[in-house]
Amino acid sequence: MNGSSPSPQRNNILRNIFFGFLTVAATSLFTPNAEAQQLPFLQAKGSQMVDANGKEVVLRGFNVGGWLLQESYILQTDSLNCQWRIKQGMLRTMPEAQMEEFYKQYRANFITKADIDFIAKQGFNCVRLPFHYDLFLTAAQRHARTQAMLSPKNVDGYVEQLSTWYDQNQLFTDTKNLDGFRFIDDVLKWCAANKLYVILDLHAAPGGQGTDRNINDNFVSLDLWKRRDAKGRPIYQDMTVRLWEKLSARYKSDLRVAMYDLINEPHNLNAANGMSADNQELSALYSRLINAVRAQNDKHMLLLEGNGYGNEYTNLTPDKLAIQDKTNLAYNAHRYWCPNTPETADNNPNQINLLHNLAAFRDRWQVPVWVGETGENSNEWFVAAVQGLNAQNIGWCHWTLKRVDGPTSLLRVKPYGSVLTPEGRAALLRNVQYANCQPNRDVIAALTQPATFQAPITALTIPGTIQAADYDLGRAEVAYHDDYSAKVDFRDNTPWNQGGAYRNDGVDIKVNTDSPDKNFSVGHLSAGEWLKYTVKVASAGSYTLHMRVQKGSAPGQVSLQLDGGKLVLVPVSQATTAGEWATVTVKTPPLPAGQHQLRLLVEQPVNQISWMRFEQTGASSAGGQ
Known part of the structure; x- marks a missing residue:
């Protein structure tokens, strides 16, 4: 402190x-x-x-x-x-x-x-x-x-x-x-x-x-x-x-x-x-x-x-x-x-x-x-x-x-x-x-753990599916940013986790009713909030990204960044009906093999995100191990 x-x-x-x-x-x-x-x-x-x-x-x-x-x-x-x-x-x-x-x-x-x-x-x-x-x-x-x-x-x-x-x-x-x-x-x-x-x-x-x-x-x-x-x-x-x-x-x-x-x-x-x-x-x-x-x-x-x-x-x-x-x-x-x-x-x-x-x-x-x-x-x-x-x-x-x-x-x-x-x-x-x-x-x-600690909560690989709630372990501003992440006034009963499921961070997580196995989704995503994932890209190349999202009342948008550089924009407006789940699909530029930091940044508010699935579409010589 x-x-x-x-x-x-x-x-x-x-x-x-x-x-x-x-x-x-x-x-x-x-x-x-x-x-x-x-x-x-x-x-x-x-x-x-x-x-x-x-x-x-x-x-x-x-x-x-x-x-x-x-x-x-x-x-x-x-x-x-x-x-x-x-x-x-x-x-x-x-x-x-x-x-x-x-x-x-x-x-x-x-x-x-x-x-x-x-x-x-x-x-x-x-x-x-x-x-x-x-x-x-x-x-x-x-x-x-x-x-x-x-x-x-x-x-x-x-x-x-x-x-x-x-x-x-x-x-x-x-x-x-x-x-x-x-x-x-x-x-x-x-x-x-x-x-x-x-x-x-x-x-x-x-x-x-x-x-x-x-x-x-x-x-x-x-x-x-x-x-x-x-x-x-x-x-x-x-x-x-x-x-x-x-x-x-x-x-x-x-x-x-x-x-x-x-x-x-x-x-x-x-x-x-x-x-x-x-x-x-x-x-x-x-x-x-x-x-x-x-x-x-x-x-x-x-x-x-x-x-x-x-x-x-x-x-x-x-x-x-x-x-x-x-x-x-x-x-x-x-x-x-x-x-x-x-x-x-x-x-x-x-x-x-x-x-x-x-x-x-x-x-x-x-x-x-x-x-x-x-x-x-x-x-x-x-x-x-x-x-x-x-x-x-x-x-x-x-x-x-x-x-x-x-x-x-x-x-x-x-x-x-x-x-x-x-x-x-x-x-x-x-x-x-x-x-x-x-x-x-x-x-x-x-x-x-020390205040700077960050580690994967589970092994995440690309190609594969990354659950939105499986962002890294770590405190606010290290592993995630959320507009409200701690209660510091006993009179204020605002929940730090609107949903109260899975994890105890400021990130708002709930049981995902869209998922047959009752997995978890991240919701109440305001502009400027972000989540960070440690991922291993098994094979360098271009990928197709499928993201399961629930649109809010207005068009939303998120971006993905790899090691600090912007990777791809995901327009949630492709999900046409507010409150309904949809899978949005975009192409990524070539990803280098090896371990990386993937950051999901909310550009415009989104109701919920369930998962991100990466499917390889083409091999590339970009990057090393």
């Missing part, structure tokens, strides 16, 4: 290029051993995260969201909104035991060692593990929560049951058998075998840390902050403290854990919702949590998340927290739909999602900062974000590893139907398995 060269750390991490290593069914090259289990303990030293030898460690990795807490958009069940409502829908047609069995299978399939191996193979060094507090309840306690889920009138009774279990020390105690501890142990083992650090993330806190139940799966908004039991205690906060005490007791000496992410994305803690306007409630709970962890002689780094989805830190800076031990604190930002220019700043220095504020906060308070979530945007935005963060040696963790029909994730899960039908659930359990997922190669390129 600012003209700096990629850091040596980035170059070391991102050395591999794609072909060959993106096979979904590939098995891990790593095996567990003593060396892999002994990752150096991480700690804060001034504004850096360092290992035991004082060497800086920049954590770059992936969230495994949607696994131990279902967020409805990850599963394409937005109408259901959150995990408890998905469960509620299931319980209309099945008994509770059957629902619990489905979730047991879902969690067994969604993330496995193969997924973690795949993350490591891309060159990342950490995994953030989001989890729901209900995984640390016993079966009987989870049944009580299910009863509260079925009717709002049951919530008060559930709270009083929690109070009783809390007083009797029956919460989070069976560390050998509770699902939450078992899943954490599995992930730690898988990650250690790949020399990956793990960040433990309480993603859905007891009671819910905000108003968005899709994120925190709460029954009542802001109940973590507002709910009192019959004794007047903030019972959900007391439970949160106890849960972290139990987690700390189990993992305080575990070198595989990089940080504890104490509460994910607290949000809408404000006067409009009957709370303070300056994070007093959040500051008080963080102080309790930090003191509770440190009381067990646990030195792990503790990651704080500010109000406003993890970004606003008024009264949360080290000087404001009511804690004695201010060491090994780290501060988090969640970066979505914002500018990546280094000079863009927020007037509030405690609002740190912008690059300028993030670095300034780090330097002002001499604390490490880390972007615990970023993503949900176009590849162009990813490249700019990664370049900006890497230039500042700020680590980041992409959201998220896999999504149903998700173009922004590392792995794409095939659509499955409805989670409320037996057929849909069976398909979901199959489709989420690593071997059945499809790597999004363009996303991987955006996150792991």
